[in-house]
Amino acid sequence: MLLFTPGPTPVPQNVRNAMGQETMHHRTPEFEAIFEKTRKHLFNLLKTDEVVMLSSSGTGAMEAAVINLCHNTLLNVNSGKFGERFGKIAQANGLGSIEIKNEWDTPVDVEDILETLKNNPNIDAIAVQVSESAGGLRHPVEALAEEVKKINPDIMIIADGITAVGVERIDVGHIDCLIAGSQKALMLPPGLSILGLSNKAVEKIGSGKGYYLNLASEIKKQRQNTTAYTAATTLVIGLLEIFETIERDGGLEKLYDETSRRAKAVKAALETIGLHVYPKIPAPSMTTIDDVDASQIRTLLKENYGVNVAGGQDHLKGKIFRINQMGLISVYEMAWVVNSVELVLNEIGRRKYDGSANKIFNEIFFNLKTNS
Numbered sequence: 001m002l003l004f005t006p007g008p009t010p011v012p013q014n015v016r017n018a019m020g021q022e023t024m025h026h027r028t029p030e031f032e033a034i035f036e037k038t039r040k041h042l043f044n045l046l047k048t049d050e051v052v053m054l055s056s057s058g059t060g061a062m063e064a065a066v067i068n069l070c071h072n073t074l075l076n077v078n079s080g081k082f083g084e085r086f087g088k089i090a091q092a093n094g095l096g097s098i099e100i101k102n103e104w105d106t107p108v109d110v111e112d113i114l115e116t117l118k119n120n121p122n123i124d125a126i127a128v129q130v131s132e133s134a135g136g137l138r139h140p141v142e143a144l145a146e147e148v149k150k151i152n153p154d155i156m157i158i159a160d161g162i163t164a165v166g167v168e169r170i171d172v173g174h175i176d177c178l179i180a181g182s183q184k185a186l187m188l189p190p191g192l193s194i195l196g197l198s199n200k201a202v203e204k205i206g207s208g209k210g211y212y213l214n215l216a217s218e219i220k221k222q223r224q225n226t227t228a229y230t231a232a233t234t235l236v237i238g239l240l241e242i243f244e245t246i247e248r249d250g251g252l253e254k255l256y257d258e259t260s261r262r263a264k265a266v267k268a269a270l271e272t273i274g275l276h277v278y279p280k281i282p283a284p285s286m287t288t289i290d291d292v293d294a295s296q297i298r299t300l301l302k303e304n305y306g307v308n309v310a311g312g313q314d315h316l317k318g319k320i321f322r323i324n325q326m327g328l329i330s331v332y333e334m335a336w337v338v339n340s341v342e343l344v345l346n347e348i349g350r351r352k353y354d355g356s357a358n359k360i361f362n363e364i365f366f367n368l369k370t371n372s
């Protein structure tokens with residue numbers, strides 16, 4: 001079965017092997033050496049002033065960011081389930097909470113953010129997804145951050161990059177916290193989350209908030225290549241192997257370029273066979289299709305072609321399907337996925353199969369390469 005859900009993503013065989021070795025104790029020079037190397041790779045990936053790894057799924061890092069970087073009121077952007085989660089985290093922690101809500105296909109309007117800030121001087125942090133995985137859209141995070149910082153550089157910008165870090169280069173010039181998670185673009189099992197922090201964020205964190213999620217305790221320890229509590233050793237070992245695999249494959253820039261071409265090629269291939277891309281501004285992490293037959297298409301993809309894609313949640317349940325584009329993906333697998341979608345459309349009597357999806361996919365994927 002080809003796993004093409006936008007999280008979890010498949011774990012490469014060599015990475016599974018690396019994680020299958022004997023248990024390593026976390027307070028040893030051997031593990032500290034691995035931790036140090038992984039940390040260096042993370043600085044290179046995130047381009048932030050500080051980095052911290054946590055043993056938690058992505059939501060743990062979201063909560064750590066909110067409690068440590070917001071001391072008054074959080075403004076969260078809700079264009080989907082993950083954006084909504086930031087507001088719930090603020091409320092659960094007794095913080096003020098203001099939300100800008102849009103339909104799940106609509107990125108936030110920077111003007112709406114600026115207007116909301118004007119009317120709510122208590123807002124001291126803004127939380128937004130880079131790529132909102134609920135509908136597969138890309139928010140204008142970099143532009144938003146730049147405009148906010150012009151008005152008030154003390155407002156913390158928290159960017160959830162769980163389906164964006166490792167997918168595309170993110171300009172962190174005006175971002176205070178960039179979050180990543182293991183089971184999406186980083187091609188690992190779930191359980192490790194990562195926060196990249198600006199110097200300004202580290203300053204605001206001070207002595208930190210919370211206990212397990214206190215970022216001050218972690219920053220102090222991780223600068224010494226250890227962790228405050230037991231590290232997720234297996235996942236850190238896996239992450240180092242991921243970085244070395246990406247390097248062997250040609251490096252991050254090549255991965256970003258391939259992901260971008262893959263995203264464009266999949267989108268064009270599916271549009272060619274009459275499907276509609278859901279978000280107004282799609283993120284390169286996934287292609288989301290809204291379709292009356294979404295549910296049936298998903299089932300047939302799985303049963304007849306061995307392709308597992310994700311559906312939708314809440315009001316989009318049964319109305320969309322989402323195809324992953326994150327990670328090191330073989331071209332022949334991606335080509336098979338779009339071909340399978342076309343075969344399914346033939347099967348349900350929507351369109352006669354003529355191989356167009358595969359043709360367009362290959363044309364765009366390989367032509368963009370020779371032209372660039």
Ligand SMILES: *Cc1c(COP(=O)(O)O)cnc(C)c1O
Binds near residue numbers: 131162163190
């Ligand atoms: C997957 C995901 C998360 C984190 O979810 P967990 O289940 O806690 O790992 C957060 N934000 C986005 C955009 C995601 O795609």
